[in-house]
Structure formats: structure tokens, C-alpha cells
Amino acid sequence: xxWAGKLLRVNLSKGTCTSEDLNKDWAQKYLGQRGLATKYLxxxxxxxxxPLSPDNKMIMTTGPLTGTTCSTAGRxxxxxxGALTGAIACSNSGGFFGNEMKNAGWDMIIFEGKSxxxxxxxxxxxxxxxxxxxxxxxxxxxxxEEGLKAKHGDPFIRVASIGVSGEKGVKYACIVNDMDxxxxxxxxxxxxGSKNLKAVAIRGTLGVRVKDSKRFSGAVKAGKKxxxxxxxxxxxLPAYGTQVLMNVINEVGALPTRNHGSVQFDGAHDIxxxxxxxxxxxxxxxxxxxxxxxxxxxIACQRVATVDRxxxxxxxxxxxxxxxxxxxxxxxxxxxxxxxxxxxDALTFANFICNEQGYDPISFGATVGAAMEMxxxxxxxxxxxxxxxxxxxxxxxxxxxAELTGKGEGFGAEIGLGSKLxxxxxxxxxxxxxxxxxxxxxxxxxxxxxxxxxxxxxxRGACHxxxxxxxxxxxxxxxxxxxxxxxxxxxxxxxxxxxxxxxxSAGICVFTSFAWTLEDVAPQIDAACEGEWSVDRLLExxxxxxxxxxxxxxxxGFTDKDDTLPQRLLKDAAKTxxxxxxxSGLDTMLPEYYELRGWTKQGVPSNETLxxxxx
Amino acid sequence: xxxxxxxxxxxxxxxxxxxxxxPAGTKKIKRAxxxxxxEQLLKSLHINPDKCTGCYQCVLACSEVKTDSFNPIKxxxxxFKFEDEGRFVPYTCTQCDxxxxxxxxxxxxxxxxxxxxxxxxxxxxxxxxxxxxxxxFGTVNYEADTGKVIKCDLCGGDPACAAACPTEAxxxxxxxxxxxxxxxxxxxxxxxxxxxxx
Numbered sequence: 001x002x003w004a005g006k007l008l009r010v011n012l013s014k015g016t017c018t019s020e021d022l023n024k025d026w027a028q029k030y031l032g033q034r035g036l037a038t039k040y041l042x043x044x045x046x047x048x049x050x051p052l053s054p055d056n057k058m059i060m061t062t063g064p065l066t067g068t069t070c071s072t073a074g075r076x077x078x079x080x081x082g083a084l085t086g087a088i089a090c091s092n093s094g095g096f097f098g099n100e101m102k103n104a105g106w107d108m109i110i111f112e113g114k115s116x117x118x119x120x121x122x123x124x125x126x127x128x129x130x131x132x133x134x135x136x137x138x139x140x141x142x143x144x145e146e147g148l149k150a151k152h153g154d155p156f157i158r159v160a161s162i163g164v165s166g167e168k169g170v171k172y173a174c175i176v177n178d179m180d181x182x183x184x185x186x187x188x189x190x191x192x193g194s195k196n197l198k199a200v201a202i203r204g205t206l207g208v209r210v211k212d213s214k215r216f217s218g219a220v221k222a223g224k225k226x227x228x229x230x231x232x233x234x235x236x237l238p239a240y241g242t243q244v245l246m247n248v249i250n251e252v253g254a255l256p257t258r259n260h261g262s263v264q265f266d267g268a269h270d271i272x273x274x275x276x277x278x279x280x281x282x283x284x285x286x287x288x289x290x291x292x293x294x295x296x297x298x299i300a301c302q303r304v305a306t307v308d309r310x311x312x313x314x315x316x317x318x319x320x321x322x323x324x325x326x327x328x329x330x331x332x333x334x335x336x337x338x339x340x341x342x343x344x345d346a347l348t349f350a351n352f353i354c355n356e357q358g359y360d361p362i363s364f365g366a367t368v369g370a371a372m373e374m375x376x377x378x379x380x381x382x383x384x385x386x387x388x389x390x391x392x393x394x395x396x397x398x399x400x401x402a403e404l405t406g407k408g409e410g411f412g413a414e415i416g417l418g419s420k421l422x423x424x425x426x427x428x429x430x431x432x433x434x435x436x437x438x439x440x441x442x443x444x445x446x447x448x449x450x451x452x453x454x455x456x457x458x459x460r461g462a463c464h465x466x467x468x469x470x471x472x473x474x475x476x477x478x479x480x481x482x483x484x485x486x487x488x489x490x491x492x493x494x495x496x497x498x499x500x501x502x503x504x505s506a507g508i509c510v511f512t513s514f515a516w517t518l519e520d521v522a523p524q525i526d527a528a529c530e531g532e533w534s535v536d537r538l539l540e541x542x543x544x545x546x547x548x549x550x551x552x553x554x555x556x557g558f559t560d561k562d563d564t565l566p567q568r569l570l571k572d573a574a575k576t577x578x579x580x581x582x583x584s585g586l587d588t589m590l591p592e593y594y595e596l597r598g599w600t601k602q603g604v605p606s607n608e609t610l611x612x613x614x615x
Numbered sequence: 616x617x618x619x620x621x622x623x624x625x626x627x628x629x630x631x632x633x634x635x636x637x638p639a640g641t642k643k644i645k646r647a648x649x650x651x652x653x654e655q656l657l658k659s660l661h662i663n664p665d666k667c668t669g670c671y672q673c674v675l676a677c678s679e680v681k682t683d684s685f686n687p688i689k690x691x692x693x694x695f696k697f698e699d700e701g702r703f704v705p706y707t708c709t710q711c712d713x714x715x716x717x718x719x720x721x722x723x724x725x726x727x728x729x730x731x732x733x734x735x736x737x738x739x740x741x742x743x744x745x746x747x748x749x750x751x752f753g754t755v756n757y758e759a760d761t762g763k764v765i766k767c768d769l770c771g772g773d774p775a776c777a778a779a780c781p782t783e784a785x786x787x788x789x790x791x792x793x794x795x796x797x798x799x800x801x802x803x804x805x806x807x808x809x810x811x812x813x
Binding site for chain 1: 669671676683685688701702703782
């Protein structure tokens with residue numbers, strides 16, 4: 001119950017699809033999705049494997065609650081060794097694909113090997129087959145999804161695919177489902193492309209059942225009520241989306257601007273949620289068309305938006321004048337503040353291209369920001385950029401590079417390396433604003449100290465979704481802490497990291513955690529899943545998952561030296577705002593964090609910790 | 616005549632016409648009971664697509680009530696997404712007063728309950744699918760694994776979809792007032808500047 005109890009193993013080298021029983025003992029220890037798939041990956045691959053070799057595996061996985069009526073329970077994750085980072089990668093996506101996979105009767109699909117020619121996996125309930133994808137190779141995620149729905153004559157088939165960027169090896173390619181939802185970070189789409197796997201198309205009609213449906217129904221109802229009555233999940237996110245943060249984080253002095261050169265952006269308002277709602281001059285309509293929900297989500301934070309029809313990016317291209325997935329905060333920041341571009345329509349267009357061609361707008365925008373700094377410093381010139389005037393604030397440079405990167409062409413191919421490899425290539429490694437090769441998201445570790453530690457210790461490289469202490473340090477959830485101090489942040493980061501691992505393993509969206517604590521989640525899991533699931537047990541599961549991921553990274557060759565931040569955050573103080581004069585206090589927080597985790601001074605999980613967590 | 620009605624809206628299938636000319640097809644349709652005085656007013660599902668976020672909570676609630684599992688295809692209500700416009704439209708049986716599904720059923724398996732809901736009697740349904748063809752809206756559907764048809768029955772007066780909807784895009788209201796929200800909105804637009812309080 002809750003778990004479908006089956007996994008599909010797809011050997012791309014041999015062209016076989018086989019069904020296996022899910023390891024129920026592991027499910028009791030790792031819950032599902034992120035945790036359980038990580039356990040499978042750790043057991044099945046050599047941590048030192050080249051992420052793009054056939055020996056790497058890629059797991060698509062749902063959680064036990066995926067497909068149920070629990071709010072937001074439509075999530076799936078992709079677990080693999082990341083192409084961008086070489087660390088454990090776990091990218092989570094919403095939309096409707098996750099439910100379809102679960103309703104087809106699969107908790108997990110493990111892809112191994114490499115196909116000789118491009119294929120897609122077609123799953124219809126218990127039937128699975130690999131089908132020639134030569135008609136779709138070279139096509140965008142949008143064309144692939146529409147093409148497969150038309151080919152199979154079923155509009156309810158759900159498709160997750162890679163775009164041309166994933167085929168061409170852009171290091172931060174995504175897997176895109178439902179047109180604009182994505183397993184976005186760490187290059188999971190790059191791994192998929194390396195296996196010659198273009199898409200996964202699923203239709204599922206078997207139904208998802210839970211252990212105690214009556215109790216589950218009551219627990220779900222209580223959970224939805226908490227979300228509805230919370231100011232963030234009940235009002236802020238539906239009305240403004242994550243973009244509600246743009247002006248807030250700018251005020252706090254933690255909006256990294258122009259490749260982290262400063263912490264406040266003078267154009268923040270122009271690219272904010274408020275700006276998205278303002279009627280524009282040309283047609284009197286705002287950028288924002290409506291909000292939308294992923295499967296089972298009662299929050300509905302997704303933005304549906306349009307580009308101004310008179311804007312240079314779309315005026316002769318009607319295919320981009322339709323409504324599509326609009327700017328979320330992280331994308332708006334990376335495409336905007338990180339590059340100094342304050343043209344909302346250019347950002348919205350670039351975001352469309354990211355969705356269409358399947359690559360991560362965070363890593364892309366941040367890499368463009370780093371390239372702009374190198375261009376302005378004279379490290380790279382027009383010859384390198386192919387004539388693109390790569391100055392901070394140049395919207396045309398941003399949108400041209402978005403299209404080139406989507407196709408892996410021209411200087412776009414170099415932007416597709418990610419900031420770490422790009423900056424190293426031109427001898428400026430210190431200009432890459434990344435940890436473990438993955439670019440920072442939209443919070444500066446000087447203005448929000450906890451986030452500096454969260455980035456440095458994130459198992460998938462710099463990331464806001466492993467431990468979102470912004471909730472506490474800025475929004476006061478579950479209680480307000482001072483963003484400018486390091487005191488208590490080690491404990492805060494650990495608590496967020498462990499709890500988030502549970503949310504990510506259950507099949508629900510981490511945004512519920514603005515309103516839900518594990519006290520709200522545990523009754524829903526307990527009513528749905530075999531076994532007894534208390535808050536304490538879930539916390540232990542979360543900590544176990546965190547340590548398992550850590551152990552994988554250590555075995556892959558990462559050390560405590562990789563738990564660090566770029567010199568810019570450690571040495572250059574913030575110049576304006578509340579954090580003026582501050583650098584990241586990582587040196588103070590990190591030893592305390594290791595100790596709280598039960599790790600050695602070198603950041604290695606001690607034997608005692610491993611045995612306490614039954615690892 | 617019934618067969619002419621069918622032809623007039625473009626159904627060309629001879630099978631349908633035959634079914635409509637059968638004795639069952641020509642029976643007198645029972646009108647929905649309209650209760651007066653102290654008794655319960657007739658209510659209907661009222662759908663406002665402008666409020667819908669496409670979350671599928673209605674779909675899940677319906678399949679939960681009807682099948683004790685979460686399975687969108689078993690839901691009697693569906694949500695259609697119009698990607699290019701960012702619009703979502705929940706869609707289910709309107710409980711027509713003159714129900715073509717009921718008229719078409721050759722075995723009298725569709726009856727009207729006290730709420731005006733057209734209800735399938737599974738003991739009588741033979742899975743002939745004629746009602747699925749007769750329904751102009753497509754809201755009666757065949758279910759292969761049971762060999763019966765499924766449609767909305769208003770959950771006996773407490774529709775699960777309306778209860779589950781987080782945005783009040785689906786409400787269960789007095790059947791005589793389903794257009795009032797829309798009228799009010801338009802009234803506001805046609806009389807700009809005044810603030811209607813009705």
C-alpha cells in the first residue's frame with residue numbers, strides 16, 4: 001500500500017525492460033523517492049564512475065504519497081551521479097508525470113547502460129517497451145511531448161523528455177515534464193542524454209491505494225486546512241508565486257547581483273512579482289496570466305505568463321506569443337539579477353527557452369553572469385563570444401545566449417559547460433559562484449548566513465532546496481532567527497536538511513514545509529504506509545538519507561575541502577544593505593556543523609554515527 | 616421525434632438511431648423531482664473555470680469516493696487544461712433535465728433520484744455504451760474493467776469534488792442561481808464605478 005511495490009529495470013544496452021519487486025526492507029528505512037532511490041544507486045554503482053559513462057545509472061522515482069490526494073503529492077525525483085557536479089544528484093519535479101508513473105504501478109524506473117541509438121521508453125501500466133526515437137532526436141522538449149501525445153493518440157499520456165541541450169551535453173540539462181515542470185538541477189538531463197534516452201512516456205490507470213483510507217482521508221483534510229490557513233501557502237504563493245521573494249530578499253541585502261559582485265539589485269522591482277502583475281503599455285495586459293497547480297497541489301504557486309507581443313524576442317515569432325510557464329523566483333534572479341538584466345520580457349523569453357530546450361535557468365543565468373564579468377574584465381572578448389557584447393545588463397546578449405545554449409551552438413556551447421569549467425578554462429576559477437561545481441541559487445550567504453553553510457554542505461552542490469533556512473532567517477518559519485549572525489545556524493541547517501530529506505522522500509513538495517512541520521506530515525504517511533511512522537522515526541530517516549548521500553560523495557572523492565564557498569563570499573564584504581561589512585562566517589559554522597552531525601573534524605561520518613543510523 | 620432530435624445535432628450512427636427508436640428509447644422521461652416548501656431545494660454543481668488551478672483535487676476526491684483508490688481515469692469529473700491560455704476547466708455531468716443518456720438506455724438502467732441526479736443502476740446496466748454516445752457532453756463513460764458505465768451521481772447530495780476543491784471553482788448551489796456569480800461580475804463591468812452589493 002502507498003508504495004506500488006514494483007520497480008521497472010530498463011537496460012538500455014540490451015534493450016530490455018524487466019519488473020522487480022521493490023525492496024520493502026529498504027522502503028522501511030528510506031521511505032521512498034529521494035531516500036530509497038539513493039539507496040538503490042549507492043548499492044548499484046561505483047561512486048567513482050564517470051557520470052556520463054554507461055556504468056552510471058539514472059533512477060526516476062516516486063514517493064509513497066505520490067498519486068494520492070495528499071496536497072502536492074504528485075512529485076517524482078531523478079537520482080543519479082550528476083553530470084554538473086560528480087556528486088549525488090537528486091532533482092525533484094512536479095506536474096503530472098509523477099502521478100502517471102505511480103498510477104501505472106511503478107515506484108521506480110532504473111535506467112542502466114546506454115542505448116546504441118536514440119530511444120524513448122513507453123509505459124502503459126504493466127507494459128513497457130523501448131521505442132525508436134530517431135523522429136524526436138534533435139527536437140525540443142515541447143515538440144517531443146506534443147509529438148508523442150499525438151503519435152499515441154492519448155492526450156493524457158505524460159511525457160518527461162530532454163531537449164537538444166541534453167543531447168548536446170550541456171552540463172546542466174534538465175528533464176522536462178508537462179511542458180514546464182523540470183527535474184532541473186545538477187545535469188540529470190545530461191546523464192539521460194548520454195544514455196541516448198530521449199523521453200519517457202507513461203499512461204497509468206491502475207489506481208493508487210493507501211493502508212487506511214478512512215484515516216488517510218482525515219489526515220489529508222487536516223493537512224490541507226493547515227496549508228489553506230497559512231499566510232505563505234494560503235495567500236502569498238498562490239497570488240505571487242515564489243517571485244514574492246524578489247523585493248523581500250533585495251531589502252534583506254541578500255540578492256546576489258552581477259555575479260555576486262553586490263548583494264542588492266537596482267532593477268529588482270522591474271523583475272519582481274509586482275512587476276509581473278502590472279499592465280504593460282502595449283496591450284494593457286500583465287505578464288502574469290494566471291497561477292496553476294501541479295498534481296494534487298492546493299497551493300498552486302506556478303506562474304503562467306506571456307511575453308509582450310511587441311518585445312524584440314517574440315514579435316516575429318508567434319510560437320512564443322502563447323502563454324507558458326512563467327518566471328519563478330530562482331529563474332528570475334539567475335536570468336536577471338545575476339546578469340544585471342532588468343528586462344522582464346527578456347527574462348520571461350529566456351525562461352521559455354530553458355523549458356523548451358530543457359536546461360536549468362539557475363546554472364545558465366549564473367554562468368552567463370560569470371562570463372559577463374570575464375568579458376568586462378577583458379578575459380574574454382568578442383572573438384570568444386562570437387561577437388556577442390557580453391556586458392552586464394545586456395538583455396539581447398542574455399536571450400541570444402539562451403537560444404545558443406539550448407542548441408549547444410557557438411558560445412552557447414561554452415556557457416553550457418557551467419561556470420566552474422568555463423571560468424577554469426579562462427584561468428579565472430575564482431569567478432565561478434558555485435559549490436561542488438553547481439551554481440548558487442538566489443540568496444547571498446553574506447546577508448543570510450545560514451544559507452552559506454547550507455550551500456557549502458549541500459550534498460548536490462550549491463542549492464537552496466536541501467536546507468532552506470531562509471524560511472527561518474527571513475520569513476520567521478517555524479521561528480525567526482537573525483540572518484546576520486552565525487550563532488545557532490549549524491543546528492538550524494542540520495534540522496532543515498534532515499526534515500527536507502523526508503519531504504523529498506515522501507512524494508510531496510518541499511513548499512508545504514512553509515506551513516507543515518513533520519507533525520503534519522507524519523499522520524498522512526502513517527495512514528498511507530505500512531509500518532508506524534512517527535515524527536521521530538521520520539527525522540531519523542531524514543538523517544540517515546543525508547548521511548548516505550554524504551557517504552556516497554566521500555566515496556566519490558569529495559572531502560571537507562569541498563565544503564566551502566568561493567573566496568568572494570569569504571573575503572569580500574557586502575557593500576550595501578543590512579549585511580554591509582559582512583562576509584560569510586562559514587569558518588565558524590562548519591566545525592560546529594560537523595560536530596552536530598557526528599562527523600569527524602574532516603567531515604567524515606564517524607563509525608558511531610553510521611552505526612546509530614544503521615548505515 | 617427522438618430520432619430526429621438525434622439526427623439534428625449531428626449524430627450519424629445508425630446504431631444510435633436504432634436505439635432511440637426502440638421501445639425503451641421512446642419512453643416518457645421522468646422529470647427531476649422539484650421539491651417545494653419545507654423540502655430540500657434542487658441543487659446543482661456550479662463550475663467556475665476562472666477559479667480553477669488544475670490541481671486535480673476534485674478528480675482525486677471523486678475516484679476516492681467511487682473506487683477507494685486514487686485513479687484519475689475513474690473520476691466522474693475531469694479537468695481539461697488549455698496550455699496556451701493558462702486556463703483550466705473542470706467538466707462533469709450537468710444532470711440535464713431531459714437526459715439523453717436516460718432516454719437512450721435500452722434497459723432502463725438510468726433513473727433520476729430525489730436530487731435530480733441521473734444514476735446508473737449497475738444491476739441493470741449491460742454495458743452497451745449507447746448512453747455514452749447519446750450524451751452530447753461526453754460525461755457518461757464506459758469502464759472496461761467493470762463492463763458498466765460511470766457518471767456523476769452528485770454523491771447522494773454531498774459531492775466530494777466540491778468539498779475537495781481548494782478554490783471554490785466547484786460549488787454545490789441552489790440550481791436556480793447557477794448564473795448569479797457571472798451575472799454579478801458582468802453587472803459590475805457594465806456599470807463601472809458603482810459597487811454592487813447583491
